[in-house]
Amino acid sequence: MTLFVIAGILGAVIAVLSGLAGGSMRRLGLAGALTSLLVAGTLPLTPGVGLRATDTVSPTVLGLLPVAPWLLLSLLALVASVWTARRGGRVAALGSVIAGAVLLLSLIVWTRQPSQLAHVQPLPGVMEVVAGLLLLALVQVFTWTGPQRRTGLLVGFALGVALTGYLLSPDGRTKFPSTPGYYRVMRPVPADETTRLISGYNADLANLNAIRKSIDLPPLPPIKAVSELGAQGLPQAIADQGYRLLQPARPAYGEPVLFLTAALLLVSGLLHLRRPQLQQASDWLTGSVIAVLVTLLVPSFAATNFNLSQLVRGAPFLRDFLSRSWPPNLAQVNPQNPSANIYPLQEVMSQMALTVEIALVGTFIATLFALPLSFLAARNLTARHVLMRASYVVVRTFFNVDRGIDTLILALVFVAAVGLGPFAGVLAMAIHSVADLGKLYSEAIENAERGPIEALESVGATGTNVLRWGILPQVLPLFTSYTLYRFEINFRVSIVLGFVGAGGIGFFIQGAMASGHYDQMIIGVIAIIVIVNLIDFLSSELRRRLV
Structure with missing residues (x-):
């Protein structure tokens, strides 16, 4: 819970400091809402624990909707916040306040839920559509304009769907074995089914303890409640059936980000209500850029195990290293043995x-x-002859x-x-x-001025003279x-x-x-x-x- 409080305080501080500096509160609200929506679909909220660490799944907010349907209210509030941001002023501010409050309340309710079993249900088609949309977005940004763009968009979407579909197919599994069922949702397990699983485990416990005794391992006690399932890792008999133990009190790295954005939405919306003029025309662009950057940076920090506390724990080694490095040993002379x-x-x-x-x-x-x-790699010098254009492509490719x-x-x-x-x-x-x-x-x-070059070409200068007197003095x-x-x-x-x-x-x-x-x-x-x-x-x- 301390981590959530720190994240919330950090989001509030960011909003207050930006407000004191006269920054756009609508931009912060948009950044918070868009980041929350991206995080809800891409970053893990709570780990689903199995027998081994490799069995752990990481469901997102969308993946947890069957287990915690009230989280859908926060998503709807975030979408409404983005929609009201178009109006600006107090309407946008009110949308940010409501979205921040609903998101914060939903997260608090989730973190107070007891541990529960959930069944992992792969959701086919999601990754194919996402990949297609990503290629579609790239075509939208970088391709040509006019009617050809529509063709490019369709081709990009189709290529993304087809390529990802291949990677998820039986043939693709030989190259990317972890891709099938990559996007998963957690299906709730009824109480009677949970009781049946625990009873089955307890019934087989005598045989399991006999095996453990033969290899000098201590016996395991019988399980009485779901909260005891994760003490030694989820039992293999249960994990192999596709069940995972959700422990809301143990957050994944996406959850602190949502607490931060919820506080950011709430406080920036309150400040925007007080000062409706704190908005700019570029809020949509900058808010979108901030949301994308945060969504990319957060998993990058998590993947690199970025943890300043480890640096603090390593301080004794650093002190020892510095003490052994100083003073420098400039020379070590032994008169008895030169x-x-x-x-x-x-x-x-x-x-x-x-x-x-x-x-x-x-x-x-x-x-x-x-x-x-x-x-040979300069476009302005190789555009007039087919062989020179070919050399341009070859040399640029080599570079x-x-x-x-x-x-x-x-x-x-x-x-x-x-x-x-x-x-x-x-x-x-x-x-x-x-x-x-x-x-x-x-x-x-390529950026050389054309004036001297055209002047030399107009008087009939050869190509080498154009290079010598028109281009080289500039470059x-x-x-x-x-x-x-x-x-x-x-x-x-x-x-x-x-x-x-x-x-x-x-x-x-x-x-x-x-x-x-x-x-x-x-x-x-x-x-x-x-x-x-x-x-x-x-x-x-x-x-x-x-x-």
Whole structure:
């Protein structure tokens, strides 16, 4: 319950601060209502527990409607809130207040429900329609206009339905085994059926305890109520029949979000009632964007196990790490045994120089290849001839494919091919940088002013002269700036490449950490900070003088 209170307070604080700043209250109301509707259909409200963690299902608000039909009132109130937002003023404010209050009350009622059994019922067709609607939306945003758009919309919807239907088919299960019945609803279990399941479990308990005793496990007590079902995980005999135990007091990550949006709706609506002028013409667009971003970010935080309390628990390790890293061990001299002398500072400077050289050589090679390729990837230079248009497609496709392969992946491939050392890092960096620089160069060429080019073409200048006198003087300053910026990026990338065996300061840091010599590792970290700032200042000064 503490989590729900914190989420509600946070939503109220957001609304109050936005109101004090004169922000649009209708925008907040729309964002809260649209986010709640999206969360209700996509994010889990309460987990349905089975025998094992892999058996757990995560029903949404829509999936829980058969079990908790009063949740439908909150959905209707949210839809009404979105509808009244079109009117603006106090009508929109009143809609937000009612929606927030109904949603908050529905959630509180749900969280106070006792544990109960529910039967998992897959809902076919939902994912196919959703996928079709997503492709339809993409076509709506990015495709052509006029009558062709209607055809594109229908084709996009049909493709989405057909592709998702294949993935849910028996053939598709061999590639995506978890997709069948992905969207599920929870069907309520009558009291007599629950009693029958518990009685059947208790009847078989003697045999189960005999098996547990043979493997030195403690016996299980008989179950008297539904609340006791989840103590050891839902019994296998019950879970295998498709039943799950709903525990409303244990929220999934969608529930705090709904408490936050409910408080946001309620408080923003009250503030909007007081000051009806707090609305803007762009409320619909910004509210929709906020709703989509929140719906995408919340599961992302949940999937990455984002938990600041774990960082707090790890504070002793961080303190130990820092204490072992400081002071830096610049040199360790043994007068009695000179052969045992260690000079970490000298090694760091040597590896740092190698890191800079890897970045320098990789950027230079990439520039040599990116410069001519960029002219073939510029639309304004390749539009007049069919062969040139073909070269444009080929080179642009190469740039896109190359940019999609991370430098670290390329480094792993080249380390396996040519062995450990800086050569693998140079190859990986050069190949990846060709695409980045080529794209930047080609876009600079496409944005060059047409005036000088047309003037040279009007007096009969050849293509090479047009490039030399009409295009290059415009784009060379940008080329220089892009190249220097890419060198800065490549220097940082070359540090990471050292961790996979491509040489340089990253390789030194990895070795020092693996051997527990944190007082040597910290020298490399300090050197990186110094050199990164030095390169940044020098490249900025060069860009200022050359561009």
